[in-house]
Amino acid sequence: MLFTSLHFALFFPIVTVGFFLIPSKMKVAWLLLASCIFYMAFIPAYILILFVTILIDYAAGIGLEKVEAGHRKILLVISIASTCLVLLVFKYLYFAIDSIILAAGYAGVHLAHPVISIVLPIGLSFHTFQSLSYVIEVYKGNQKAEKNLVVYATYVMFFPQLVAGPIERPQNLLHQFRARHEFSYEAATQGLKRMAWGFFKKLVIADRLALYVNDVYRAPRNFNGTQLTIATFFFAYQIYCDFSGYSDIAIGAAQVMGFKLMENFNSPYHSLSIGEFWHRWHISLSTWFKDYLYIPLGGSRVNYWPHVRNILITFAVSGLWHGANWTYVFWGTLNGVYLVAGQASKRYRDAIFAACGIGDASPLRKSVSLATTFILACIAWVLFRAASISDAMYVLTHFLRNWNLHNIATEQFYLRQFPVAVGSIIFLEIAEMLAARDFKIEEVLAKSLAVRWAAYASFVVLVILLGVYKSAQFIYFQF
Amino acid sequence: MSPIVETRDSHRPISMRDMSQGDNGIDPRRWPNVLRILCFVGMLVIACYLLNGMVSKGLRMLTSDEFGAWNEEMQGRVNADVIISGSSRAANHFDPREIARVTGLTAFNIGRNGTQTDVQLGVLRAYLEHNRKPRIIIQNLDAFTFVTTRELYDPALYIPYIDDHEIYQTMRKVDVELTQGRYIPLYDYAVEDMNFTWWLGLKGLVGINPKNTIYLGFKPRDRAWSDEFDRFRAGNPKGVTFPVQPDGVRVLEDMITLCHENGIQLVLVYSPEYDGMQRMTKNREEIFAEFRELSKRYNVPFWDYSQWKYVDDTSMFYNSQHMNSRGAEMFSIDFARQLAAYMNKLGWQVGGQSASGTNVMTSTLGSMNAVRFH
Numbered sequence: 001m002l003f004t005s006l007h008f009a010l011f012f013p014i015v016t017v018g019f020f021l022i023p024s025k026m027k028v029a030w031l032l033l034a035s036c037i038f039y040m041a042f043i044p045a046y047i048l049i050l051f052v053t054i055l056i057d058y059a060a061g062i063g064l065e066k067v068e069a070g071h072r073k074i075l076l077v078i079s080i081a082s083t084c085l086v087l088l089v090f091k092y093l094y095f096a097i098d099s100i101i102l103a104a105g106y107a108g109v110h111l112a113h114p115v116i117s118i119v120l121p122i123g124l125s126f127h128t129f130q131s132l133s134y135v136i137e138v139y140k141g142n143q144k145a146e147k148n149l150v151v152y153a154t155y156v157m158f159f160p161q162l163v164a165g166p167i168e169r170p171q172n173l174l175h176q177f178r179a180r181h182e183f184s185y186e187a188a189t190q191g192l193k194r195m196a197w198g199f200f201k202k203l204v205i206a207d208r209l210a211l212y213v214n215d216v217y218r219a220p221r222n223f224n225g226t227q228l229t230i231a232t233f234f235f236a237y238q239i240y241c242d243f244s245g246y247s248d249i250a251i252g253a254a255q256v257m258g259f260k261l262m263e264n265f266n267s268p269y270h271s272l273s274i275g276e277f278w279h280r281w282h283i284s285l286s287t288w289f290k291d292y293l294y295i296p297l298g299g300s301r302v303n304y305w306p307h308v309r310n311i312l313i314t315f316a317v318s319g320l321w322h323g324a325n326w327t328y329v330f331w332g333t334l335n336g337v338y339l340v341a342g343q344a345s346k347r348y349r350d351a352i353f354a355a356c357g358i359g360d361a362s363p364l365r366k367s368v369s370l371a372t373t374f375i376l377a378c379i380a381w382v383l384f385r386a387a388s389i390s391d392a393m394y395v396l397t398h399f400l401r402n403w404n405l406h407n408i409a410t411e412q413f414y415l416r417q418f419p420v421a422v423g424s425i426i427f428l429e430i431a432e433m434l435a436a437r438d439f440k441i442e443e444v445l446a447k448s449l450a451v452r453w454a455a456y457a458s459f460v461v462l463v464i465l466l467g468v469y470k471s472a473q474f475i476y477f478q479f
Numbered sequence: 480m481s482p483i484v485e486t487r488d489s490h491r492p493i494s495m496r497d498m499s500q501g502d503n504g505i506d507p508r509r510w511p512n513v514l515r516i517l518c519f520v521g522m523l524v525i526a527c528y529l530l531n532g533m534v535s536k537g538l539r540m541l542t543s544d545e546f547g548a549w550n551e552e553m554q555g556r557v558n559a560d561v562i563i564s565g566s567s568r569a570a571n572h573f574d575p576r577e578i579a580r581v582t583g584l585t586a587f588n589i590g591r592n593g594t595q596t597d598v599q600l601g602v603l604r605a606y607l608e609h610n611r612k613p614r615i616i617i618q619n620l621d622a623f624t625f626v627t628t629r630e631l632y633d634p635a636l637y638i639p640y641i642d643d644h645e646i647y648q649t650m651r652k653v654d655v656e657l658t659q660g661r662y663i664p665l666y667d668y669a670v671e672d673m674n675f676t677w678w679l680g681l682k683g684l685v686g687i688n689p690k691n692t693i694y695l696g697f698k699p700r701d702r703a704w705s706d707e708f709d710r711f712r713a714g715n716p717k718g719v720t721f722p723v724q725p726d727g728v729r730v731l732e733d734m735i736t737l738c739h740e741n742g743i744q745l746v747l748v749y750s751p752e753y754d755g756m757q758r759m760t761k762n763r764e765e766i767f768a769e770f771r772e773l774s775k776r777y778n779v780p781f782w783d784y785s786q787w788k789y790v791d792d793t794s795m796f797y798n799s800q801h802m803n804s805r806g807a808e809m810f811s812i813d814f815a816r817q818l819a820a821y822m823n824k825l826g827w828q829v830g831g832q833s834a835s836g837t838n839v840m841t842s843t844l845g846s847m848n849a850v851r852f853h
Binding site: 189192460469 | 512515668673675
């Protein structure tokens with residue numbers, strides 16, 4: 001079920017009201033039922049895959065507490081391998097076969113493509129990673145195994161974050177299902193406001209920009225340099241608003257019911273370096289990879305070259321997590337290269353700025369760093385968005401060619417869409433800058449209930465009217 | 480107060496007994512807060528209904544351009560003798576001013592962009608419901624005449640009149656989701672429309688009209704031929720096929736029957752189409768055989784302008800399907816003369832002024848030779 005569908009507009013109030021009205025002992029079961037309905041709205045049969053993952057890790061969690069120390073690692077490996085097998089079959093099988101055929105082709109052996117038709121279960125990578133984190137934390141002794149299957153299943157399937165995160169850790173979420181939840185006006189209104197902001201990002205910004213981006217990236221060779229540049233700039237905001245908008249709605253929906261999910265974004269385009277960008281972008285995934293891949297590989301507590309290797313492996317795997325396509329692997333690796341190059345060149349950049357008399361805190365330096373980081377991120381996004389490496393190379397090599405400011409519209413995106421698209425991006429940036437300065441709109445509007453309600457209602461109505469509803473689902477669902 | 484009441488050791492495994500502890504339902508002391516949220520939601524819903532009503536009202540008040548022409552039709556202010564119905568080809572090709580000048584009868588073009596015959600029939604029915612019956616209806620045909628509508632083009636145009644029976648039924652047949660706007664405020668303006676038509680409606684409410692580009696429903700397009708068709712042809716080297724769907728045939732039959740039942744003379748016209756496109760249409764003969772068959776079976780004249788004198792002249796078209804304003808002007812004059820001759824043949828004794836000031840009947844015979852009669 002999409003958050004932006006009419007079904008969700010009915011589903012969410014019913015689930016929330018039911019959650020607060022039913023007896024406490026039934027609340028978790030109620031959430032599990034709601035989560036099943038939510039997930040089955042996509043492809044009902046795929047809930048069985050989810051159940052398999054849940055059962056594997058539920059049993060593994062209990063087993064890890066019971067088996068002798070010597071067997072714990074074996075059980076952990078079996079559990080991780082079993083969970084990952086589901087992911088491999090449904091997400092990476094075709095990619096692996098395709099890559100083998102491609103490699104064989106380079107070696108002069110021509111293999112036929114097998115006919116395989118597998119639809120990727122929505123959000124598979126998200127709930128798989130959430131399950132894995134549970135098993136690993138139990139293995140590490142940071143989390144007690146959950147004995148109640150209903151509670152554990154609800155932890156994996158909790159509908160606000162089921163299909164696109166945030167990827168929760170058991171220490172943060174699991175215990176919340178055993179806490180008593182009472183209706184809180186403060187939490188409900190804060191949650192609803194957060195949801196409204198998420199809908200603004202998703203419907204008004206992301207889905208409008210998607211019209212332009214889809215037109216251009218569907219056949220980039222039909223567009224001039226101006227359009228390729230605009231499309232790439234728009235995609236940077238589309239993917240940010242699409243994904244962070246989803247996270248806002250998820251966090252807000254959970255908050256209305258009294259649950260606290262982890263933050264997933266923190267104004268990533270305000271970063272002054274790629275390293276900082278990755279501390280602000282998809283935080284739940286970045287920390288997942290840091291804790292369960294980068295650090296086990298040795299992290300930064302190794303020599304220089306092993307450290308570089310660890311960074312590149314982590315980012316390449318992160319790229320692969322996003323999609324079964326070489327474009328994603330190159331996108332991840334490029335970000336790793338950025339990070340390594342950024343660390344290696346820091347000394348020289350500092351020296352150049354110092355020679356120019358520009359200090360660390362100088363607004364000029366911050367602006368240069370901000371712009372550089374954004375441009376580097378945009379270049380990487382080309383690899384992420386393009387349908388193939390060939391398309392990505394075309395876009396990257398044609399940004400600056402054949403500029404024509406009189407021909408910037410596309411088939412789906414008329415000129416009249418530009419003011420709304422650009423205006424909403426500016427509004428977003430201003431709002432994020434104010435939020436970074438701890439500005440709270442409630443304080444400005446606090447004096448009068450009428451003013452406050454009018455402001456909130458106007459915002460909601462504007463989101464409704466300026467939203468785009470005819471687009472595809474959230475980008476990150478496919479991961 | 481935190482919504483999460485931490486009552487137990489967070490690392491202790493949970494049991495159903497744990498969850499059964501504590502309150503059931505909402506604490507009665509919190510009801511005022513619940514009511515407060517409900518009041519806000521209620522206020523929001525009322526605001527949406529009001530805004531929806533204001534937008535629709537504003538759109539119905541517009542007097543220029545697309546909505547202006549549509550409002551004339553739906554508010555019964557047209558009452559013309561000659562009505563031209565069809566798709567954007569009808570809207571772009573037939574100038575009612577020329578028809579009126581040559582025939583001396585009032586004329587109006589109700590052609591709709593992006594419509595197939597099923598929607599055109601709905602629009603015609605709505606027209607007939609609100610206006611005096613015309614003496615003659617010109618139904619312009621297309622290669623895609625027998626293809627039924629899968630998606631309503633520019634749905635915002637129909638939303639202010641969603642309560643009209645004919646419009647509602649037409650929208651419902653195309654896509655039942657379109658009619659949700661009848662019950663959910665702002666649904667259609669927000670979800671189905673991508674052109675910010677709600678803003679046009681709000682401006683209409685305070686009397687601000689858009690710039691007019693439409694004359695008695697006729698939409699002249701002052702555009703030059705582009706490379707669009709060459710790209711289209713390159714993308715379809717094997718040509719294109721337009722299905723002849725039984726439902727599509729039935730809709731045209733319904734339209735013929737509607738005219739017969741109302742005592743209105745119907746004329747089927749295939750207005751000029753760029754020659755290159757005609758050659759690209761692989762099943763053109765099948766489509767035209769169906770036109771001829773219907774024409775014969777129902778005794779309705781079918782005028783085919785496929786061989787019109789300018790069909791291979793790109794200066795008269797802006798794409799393969801549509802003539803530009805220059806082509807439309809030339810065609811409208813030729814068509815109006817033929818229409819006048821036909822009406823006189825029926826004994827209606829019509830006639831106006833030709834562009835050169837001579838009586839139209841003396842110059843009609845020449846133009847008739849360019850058209851195939853069936």
